[in-house]
Amino acid sequence: MHTKTIKQLAEGLRAGTFSSVELTQHFLTRIEKFHALNAFITVTQEHALTAAKQADKRLAEGNAPLLTGIPFAHKDIFCTHGIKTSCGSKMLDNFIAPYNATVVDKLHHAGAVMLGKLNMDEFAMGSSNENSFYGAAHNPWHENVVPGGSSGGSAAAVAAGLAVCATGTDTGGSIRQPAAFCGITGLKPSYGRVSRYGMIAYASSLDQGGPMARSAEDAAILLQAMAGFDEKDSTSINEPVPDYSRHLTESLQGLKIGLPKEFFQHGLNSQIAQDIDNALNEYRKLGATIIELSMPTLTMAIPAYYVLASAECSSNLSRYDGVRFGHRCEHPADLTDLYLRSRAEGFGSEVKRRILMGTYALSAGYYDAYYLKAQKIRRLISDDFQHALTQVDVIMSPVTPSHAFTLGEKTADPVHMYLEDLYTIAINLAGLPAMSIPIGLSADTPEAPKLPVGLQLIGAYFSEAKLLNIAHAYQQVTNWHQLIPTGFE
Amino acid sequence: MLLTTNDVKKIAYLARLGIEDHDLEAFTHDLSNMLNLMTQMNSINTDEVEPMAHPLPQSQRLRADNVTETNQREHFQHLAPHVEDGVYLVPKVIE
Numbered sequence: 001m002h003t004k005t006i007k008q009l010a011e012g013l014r015a016g017t018f019s020s021v022e023l024t025q026h027f028l029t030r031i032e033k034f035h036a037l038n039a040f041i042t043v044t045q046e047h048a049l050t051a052a053k054q055a056d057k058r059l060a061e062g063n064a065p066l067l068t069g070i071p072f073a074h075k076d077i078f079c080t081h082g083i084k085t086s087c088g089s090k091m092l093d094n095f096i097a098p099y100n101a102t103v104v105d106k107l108h109h110a111g112a113v114m115l116g117k118l119n120m121d122e123f124a125m126g127s128s129n130e131n132s133f134y135g136a137a138h139n140p141w142h143e144n145v146v147p148g149g150s151s152g153g154s155a156a157a158v159a160a161g162l163a164v165c166a167t168g169t170d171t172g173g174s175i176r177q178p179a180a181f182c183g184i185t186g187l188k189p190s191y192g193r194v195s196r197y198g199m200i201a202y203a204s205s206l207d208q209g210g211p212m213a214r215s216a217e218d219a220a221i222l223l224q225a226m227a228g229f230d231e232k233d234s235t236s237i238n239e240p241v242p243d244y245s246r247h248l249t250e251s252l253q254g255l256k257i258g259l260p261k262e263f264f265q266h267g268l269n270s271q272i273a274q275d276i277d278n279a280l281n282e283y284r285k286l287g288a289t290i291i292e293l294s295m296p297t298l299t300m301a302i303p304a305y306y307v308l309a310s311a312e313c314s315s316n317l318s319r320y321d322g323v324r325f326g327h328r329c330e331h332p333a334d335l336t337d338l339y340l341r342s343r344a345e346g347f348g349s350e351v352k353r354r355i356l357m358g359t360y361a362l363s364a365g366y367y368d369a370y371y372l373k374a375q376k377i378r379r380l381i382s383d384d385f386q387h388a389l390t391q392v393d394v395i396m397s398p399v400t401p402s403h404a405f406t407l408g409e410k411t412a413d414p415v416h417m418y419l420e421d422l423y424t425i426a427i428n429l430a431g432l433p434a435m436s437i438p439i440g441l442s443a444d445t446p447e448a449p450k451l452p453v454g455l456q457l458i459g460a461y462f463s464e465a466k467l468l469n470i471a472h473a474y475q476q477v478t479n480w481h482q483l484i485p486t487g488f489e
Numbered sequence: 490m491l492l493t494t495n496d497v498k499k500i501a502y503l504a505r506l507g508i509e510d511h512d513l514e515a516f517t518h519d520l521s522n523m524l525n526l527m528t529q530m531n532s533i534n535t536d537e538v539e540p541m542a543h544p545l546p547q548s549q550r551l552r553a554d555n556v557t558e559t560n561q562r563e564h565f566q567h568l569a570p571h572v573e574d575g576v577y578l579v580p581k582v583i584e
Contacts, residue, residue, distance in 0.1 A: 340506065
């Protein structure tokens with residue numbers, strides 16, 4: 001049951017082949033069996049079975065939405081009323097959210113059955129899931145390999161068949177990079193498409209929630225339930241949500257694909273470059289033409305991103321002060337001591353580095369040199385994308401410079417880890433939608449395990465339907481998205 | 490290194506973030522490397538460029554000035570480490 005698509009499961013539920021309770025129990029059993037993956041921070045077994053019973057009732061009554069009775073899981077960044085919402089941090093280890101995120105409410109109303117809360121890098125800061133207070137999740141393709149981050153638990157759970165699909169969030173690549181590392185399909189929507197209300201903030205001008213699933217078809221269904229205007233989010237966009245599933249099967253004849261040459265230079269693994277060539281050939285066969293682009297400011301995305309994201313992080317995370325909720329140190333001597341020690345004890349090293357970096361970039365005398373400069377570069381990058389997207393329908397690129405790396409390989413040098421985000425962060429700066437779809441597996445050698453490869457699709461604002469269409473067309477003629485890691489069949 | 494341990498102590502205090510003395514060297518080293526990466530931005534001329542704070546060029550949405558939230562003080566204070574008679578307790582600030 002864990003290899004079926006949402007549509008197949010929905011049909012099975014409606015035909016009475018299995019009930020949502022049986023389906024939910026199947027996934028709960030798998031979660032228990034593959035506990036060592038550490039994909040979940042919290043498993044909400046009772047909650048899930050109650051929701052499944054309600055779903056079965058709703059299905060019996062007829063007219064239930066498509067996601068009714070489908071087991072999925074939330075990244076632990078989305079507030080869930082009455083359920084621990086840790087954001088991967090010791091700071092919020094004792095935090096039982098007092099309200100639901102809009103995305104949580106929406107999926108609940110759609111009838112989806114929440115299995116639990118997924119592992120992630122602390123406050124979504126990381127590219128390997130190793131910054132989680134609860135320990136790293138493991139990649140189902142190899143236990144010694146990272147699943148990527150920050151939505152590493154989401155990617156691992158979906159790839160391992162512990163949930164049909166999952167929510168993720170993406171500030172600099174946190175949906176796309178783990179999707180690529182675990183061989184699943186992930187979509188970061190346009191900024192403002194999915195409500196950020198109740199999604200714990202890291203860098204508010206960059207954060208965006210989105211679907212992680214086993215195919216573009218499933219991602220379209222999940223995005224449909226997540227997207228839409230929300231008056232509780234001041235940056236939510238009041239644009240109609242198209243029917244994402246309806247556009248999936250449109251022809252790609254005449255599609256213009258742009259390749260920014262800056263994304264195919266030194267540093268890109270040669271096997272990944274080859275896999276991308278192969279995928280582009282499939283697109284040619286589907287009727288697409290390839291156009292080379294030059295977007296010179298892309299190379300400045302990493303420094304600009306880490307200034308802006310750190311600055312917004314230092315401001316957003318100032319709310320964790322040990323007074324109203326979250327971790328508080330024992331026996332504070334005075335108020336300053338309470339702040340200093342509660343924050344020192346509650347935050348991990350990477351979060352501390354970014355708070356310090358952001359505080360520095362925003363401090364008197366440095367604001368113009370770092371923060372303002374980065375905002376100007378953000379403009380140039382955004383203009384570069386806008387210009388490129390007048391020439392082509394979609395931009396394609398690698399998602400990551402290399403395959404998933406081994407646990408511990410990059411933790412010693414934070415800057416080394418940041419370079420992992422080379423191909424994904426510029427898209428967040430521009431606020432555009434982008435996807436990662438699986439397009440290959442690395443060669444199986446005694447030294448290195450077989451690991452998935454992702455292709456990034458980048459579109460214009462609110463072109464999610466087009467991206468899903470482009471991804472779906474590829475998934476109709478290839479089967480990379482259907483591969484299942486050994487041991488999880 | 491672009492920063493000294495004293496710089497980092499100062500920044501940490503501004504952020505109200507306690508840093509143990511034995512961690513100062515490592516943070517100074519990492520933050521200097523991060524700053525080094527960021528100075529790459531200087532290789533691009535941005536003199537005439539308008540800074541971009543937000544991905545979408547939209548103004549702040551306004552709403553009617555009506556009360557929309559209900560009082561949930563007790564509900565929210567359940568989460569607090571220390572409350573008494575409806576107020577959050579912290580160490581004495583004024584003697």
